[in-house]
Amino acid sequence: MTESIFFRKPDVTATTLQGWVWEAVYGYTDTTPEHRKKCVRSIFAGDYEIDHPVYYKIDGENYRIAIKNVGFEDSDPKEMVEWFQRKKDKEGKLIRQVMYLKGWGDDCNQKMPSGLAMTILATNAKEKIVLNERDDITLRDILKEIKKELDREFKCVVPAVPNDNLFADYDETRKNNFLTSLNRIIEDADKALREENQLAASKLWRKHLGDRFPEGKDEKQQNNSRHSAAIIAGASTSNPWACD
Structure with missing residues (x-):
């Protein structure tokens, strides 16, 4: 993510300011940039992308x-990054889990939660489970913890200014579609962990x-492996704080 920060109060609309960044x-790349809700997105080859959120900051006030x-x-944005830095583990397990969740969202044929939402959901879930040496077991456990919390209350609150609920504008259809997808991946995660063949x-x-997640070998799984046959190199490496 590359922020564009203006250190004076704009005399144009937010959309116009984003438009200047788009221009x-x-x-810069072969693909036309996207003018999204909260950023301008540059798209590179190989599914790589850079988001350019646009802020302004004047003395004595918050970033806007x-x-x-x-x-x-x-x-x-600094407060959000600092929160994540405090929560992540030295081994990079949480970072990998965010990548897996974002890869899941990218591959779905429906509108899924943003990278920011996936980051918050994974981080909150990680606080309540034991991180396994195997990424596939940890991913399954994180997915189940996310489901447990969303069944209790369907919300995803940003732990930084403006502390908004990222799911506040979800209608019943979008909410149910996401929960259905969540149930399905959990069901198949359980099956994959019971499956002996890679x-x-x-x-x-x-x-x-x-x-992007390669097929495993047609042989018995190694139970002490850190990664399952699919949870290995190839996960989305794009920014976990991708904008809407």
Whole structure:
């Protein structure tokens, strides 16, 4: 993520300010940049992307982010990053889990929670489980903890200014679609962990995580492996705080 920060109060609309950033990055890649709700997105080859949220900051006030067709809202990107830095583990297990969840969201044929939401959901879940040496077991446990919390209350609150609920504008259809997808990946995760054959297990994961996750070998799984047949190199490495 590369922020564009203006250190004076804009005399144009938030959408116009985003438009100027869009014009600045247009032509830098072969793919036309996207003018999204909270950022401008540059898209590179191989599914790589860079988000450019647009802020302004004046002395004595919070950072304010430009939101397309809405205006400016308080938002503190530094506070969010510092929160995540405090929560992550030295071994990088949480970072990998965020990557897996974002890869899942990217591969779904429906509108899924943003990278920011996936980061918050995974981090909150990680606080309540024991991180396993195997990433596939940890991912299954995190998914189950996310489901448990969302069944209790369907919300995802940003732990930084403006502390908004990222699920506040979800209608029943979008909410139910996400919960259905969550139930399905949990069901197949349980099956994959019971499956003795690497290839069969990897195919269960690939149903949800996509073909960036390679197939396993047609042989028995190694129970002491850190990664399952599918939870290995190939996960999305794009920014976990991707904007809407």
